[in-house]
Amino acid sequence: MVTSVGSSILTSLGASSIDTGSLVDQLATAAIADKQKALTNRETANTSRISDLATAVNSVTSFSSALASLVSGGSLYTQPTSSNASIVKVSALAGARLNGLSASIKVEKLATAQTLTAEPLASPATKVGLGTMTLTVGSQTKTITITAANNSLAGLAKAIKDAGLNVTASTITDSTGSRLVIKGATGADNAFSLTMASGNPGEIDRFVYDPNSYDPDNITGLTRQQEAENAEIIVDGVKINLMSALPGSIVTIGSDQPIDAIKQAVSDFVDA
Structure with a gap:
């Protein structure tokens, strides 16, 4: 309708060669250009605000997570x-x-491991004497018996080790001879002692060990x-x-x- 009216006006004015359709479109576009620009600017501003708000939400979320981690881990407690x-x-x-x-x-x-290092004998095969000793580790006790079958430094070490208490026993040989070494676990609850039950004085009783109080x-x-x-x-x-x-x-x-x-x-x- 607008195009027809415009065409009639222009024809009456002797401008029949003008592209009336294009001219009308341009006039219509010019009429709404300012409003279109205002809407575009407003859209851009709103998009920016939404982006800033999203960034703020992410920051608050990160802070909340970090704070929650500190609280749950106890870092903010006294x-x-x-x-x-x-x-x-x-x-x-x-x-x-x-x-x-x-x-x-x-x-x-501080608590330390008890260690018994006996006087050296000639070798692990050296006889230690016959008799019975009591090995006490904490509140547990075991009887250590030396007979003719295991009468040696190595036999004594094996008998202590085989008692199954919380100690280790071995023989160590160096230039001065062979020694019985008994080592316990750390702490007062693992203190050990090796006392005589029966035997010939001067032989197996050389290995008696009664540590000082802890x-x-x-x-x-x-x-x-x-x-x-x-x-x-x-x-x-x-x-x-x-x-x-x-x-x-x-x-x-x-x-x-x-x-x-x-x-x-x-x-x-x-x-x-």
Whole structure:
């Protein structure tokens, strides 16, 4: 309709050779150009806002995940502290809530493995004497019997080893002769002794071994013994590792808020 009217007007004006269809299209396009541009600009702006919002959501999600990881791992909980980590190392058990932690520890001696090294004899085949001995490891005891059939240094070592307690026994030979060596596991609970039950004095009783009493590690208000070398002691949600001994030195155990971890979590979020 618009094209027909336009064509009639132009024909009356003597412009029959003009492409009226194209001219009308151009006029129509020009009429809506400003509105089209405004809509396009608005679309671009909205797309940008949506992208920025998506980025913000991702950042918040990342921060939430990082924070949740710190919380679940206990990094944002109050942490135990040690005044000398080279002697006493402390860490919190997973999920432990520490409140008013305060203790003093004095490490006089660390658990070590007991070792018996007997005086040398001529060789592993040297007779050790007949008799019966009692091997005690912790609360367990076994009888060690030496008869004519196993009367030798090697026979004694084998009898101790075959007793099935938590010790090893062997003979070691060097330029000075052959020795019986008995070694136990670490800790007071594995202390061993070898005592006479019956036999001829001056022979098998040369291997009698009765160790000195074990010196415990002292914790204020509490006395504990390490069960093994580098063993862990658990007290009120805190894992305590005794790293070295320094007689007379007192190590203080306390607690601290993880301010640095919180700052780092926030800093990572801001940087993201």
